[in-house]
Amino acid sequence: MIESMLAGFEAAMTLTNMTFICAGVLLGIVFGVLPGIGSVTALAILVPITFYMSPLTAIAFLVGINKGGTSGGAVPAVLINAPGTPEAAATARDGYPLARAGKPEKAMKTALYSSVCGDTFSDIVLILMAAPFASVALLFGPAEFTSIILFSFTLIAALAARSLTKGIMSAALGVFFSTIGLDPVDSTDRMTFGFIELFDGISLAAIAIGTLALSSVLVQIFDLNKHGEVDAVPRDSAFKTDNRLSAGEFWGNWRTLLRSAMIGTGVGMLPGLGVSLAAFLGYGAAQRASKTPEKFGSGVIEGIQATEAANSAVVGANLIPTISLGIPGNVAAALLVGAFMIHGVVPGPLMMVEHAELVYSIFASMLMANVAHLVIGRIGIRIWSQILRVPQSVVLPIVVVLCIVGVYVQSSSMFDVGLMLAFAVLGYAMRRSGFSLVCLIIGFLLGPLFELSFRQTMLMYRSDLSILLTSPISLAFVALTLFFLWRFGFKKKR
Numbered sequence: 001m002i003e004s005m006l007a008g009f010e011a012a013m014t015l016t017n018m019t020f021i022c023a024g025v026l027l028g029i030v031f032g033v034l035p036g037i038g039s040v041t042a043l044a045i046l047v048p049i050t051f052y053m054s055p056l057t058a059i060a061f062l063v064g065i066n067k068g069g070t071s072g073g074a075v076p077a078v079l080i081n082a083p084g085t086p087e088a089a090a091t092a093r094d095g096y097p098l099a100r101a102g103k104p105e106k107a108m109k110t111a112l113y114s115s116v117c118g119d120t121f122s123d124i125v126l127i128l129m130a131a132p133f134a135s136v137a138l139l140f141g142p143a144e145f146t147s148i149i150l151f152s153f154t155l156i157a158a159l160a161a162r163s164l165t166k167g168i169m170s171a172a173l174g175v176f177f178s179t180i181g182l183d184p185v186d187s188t189d190r191m192t193f194g195f196i197e198l199f200d201g202i203s204l205a206a207i208a209i210g211t212l213a214l215s216s217v218l219v220q221i222f223d224l225n226k227h228g229e230v231d232a233v234p235r236d237s238a239f240k241t242d243n244r245l246s247a248g249e250f251w252g253n254w255r256t257l258l259r260s261a262m263i264g265t266g267v268g269m270l271p272g273l274g275v276s277l278a279a280f281l282g283y284g285a286a287q288r289a290s291k292t293p294e295k296f297g298s299g300v301i302e303g304i305q306a307t308e309a310a311n312s313a314v315v316g317a318n319l320i321p322t323i324s325l326g327i328p329g330n331v332a333a334a335l336l337v338g339a340f341m342i343h344g345v346v347p348g349p350l351m352m353v354e355h356a357e358l359v360y361s362i363f364a365s366m367l368m369a370n371v372a373h374l375v376i377g378r379i380g381i382r383i384w385s386q387i388l389r390v391p392q393s394v395v396l397p398i399v400v401v402l403c404i405v406g407v408y409v410q411s412s413s414m415f416d417v418g419l420m421l422a423f424a425v426l427g428y429a430m431r432r433s434g435f436s437l438v439c440l441i442i443g444f445l446l447g448p449l450f451e452l453s454f455r456q457t458m459l460m461y462r463s464d465l466s467i468l469l470t471s472p473i474s475l476a477f478v479a480l481t482l483f484f485l486w487r488f489g490f491k492k493k494r
Helices: 002-012 015-033 036-052 055-071 074-080 088-100 104-129 133-139 142-160 162-180 203-231 247-251 253-271 275-289 301-317 319-325 331-340 354-388 392-411 412-431 439-460 472-493
Strands: none
Touching: 002 055, 002 354, 002 439, 015 055, 015 074, 015 203, 015 354, 036 055, 036 253, 036 331, 055 074, 055 104, 055 301, 055 331, 055 354, 074 088, 074 104, 074 301, 074 392, 088 104, 088 275, 088 301, 104 253, 104 301, 104 319, 104 354, 142 162, 142 412, 142 439, 142 472, 162 439, 203 392, 203 412, 253 301, 253 319, 275 301, 275 439, 301 319, 319 331, 331 412, 392 412, 412 439, 439 472
16 A cells, blocks of 8 residues: 555656646636636636546546646635635635725735635545545435535525525525426436426536626626625725735644544545535534524624635545545546546545555545635735726626626537526526525425435335435434524424
8 A cells, every 4th residue: 555655655756747637727717707607617618628637636636627627616706796606605605805895905815825725635535535435435325415405405505595485495496496397217307498408407617607606797897886886895905915924823723623624534435415505504604613603794804714715625536436436526526437447447445455556546636626715815815806806887798798608618509508597597586585695506406316315215215214314324414403493493483
């Protein structure tokens, strides 16, 4: 093992490998900065070109894209309140108010440093737990996943929404949208209304960009028309206010960083739960642990640290089930599995034996990508902050164009562009009426896995759902679900 590890690290520290790592991180940040495009789109576009690279260089390049894209989404979330990725919506809660207070660079520094910390923590856990994780993950069956997802819906509704009822309704609406398309069991079409474009379901890009990014633009446009440039970020002060982030100020919240990194790692280790869930779990945990929870949402750096450390920690952790079991933890990991297959490497338990040197080379590349991420991201902060010098009346139309391009690039379909516009209107209405867009997106993302797990449970146990209460793991999550319903629903009403 030690010999394979040393050989892997030596193979990773070549000039070619380092060059492609840096290129991947840079491209990931750029794609993440563009609202709605993100690392997943970048990976989907660039995976085919890695066919001409060596397996190590290809995976290192794609891992760099994934790392850079995850934190890059925080930039538009901080500067213009238009999250580049769904998980960055949590970052916008405190990042955007801090930018409005004249400290955009401070907000982006906090997001970058927190992202690197969370990412590095999960990479170390990946190196230590890739092999033994297989035995633990095999304990989770359909019943366990059903309970976990129900708990996730309840927790997100409790933490991300002002009203538990509205949060659950939003999540249920997201699950409903996820059922549109072909039935995963018998392949019959459901609620497609004869549109062939809906057979594969609603595009994630269309619903995410429409509800999160474009609806935010609509709100700002209407406010701009009503109040003028008053609602814009105070650009002049942005370059006169102290934007320094001291070591004491950052590391003073080390408990938040560690807690969020552990949450993100835990979420990433369980296939299918996703980055967005980790971001809001981290944010909620930090808010509950804070002595001044009422300040969250007003521009506290602790809120930014909590979300960015958590969502970036998923990047490394989601490769644990990918490498150990061949089960991708999320969409990005699924694309990485495709890259592995292109190069004749089959992820799974035997990968650690048959391709040990490659695996440890990938681990080393991930650690070096964190260094590249820190350097490249820090250089780019000053560049991104210049966006604040551009008037809102100029920035917002550009964001609209980028949103349209982001959807069209992924699917090459004007139908998806139309869906995005429809979801933008829905998102605008939900924002104005107090319904949670985050719960909607989480429901949409987890909907397919929830449906599959629930139907498998029904088939395996002949519609006897008592298994949810007899399985120890499932029972634990059912109990947690009931606790949060009581804590944030019934008790809060009293």
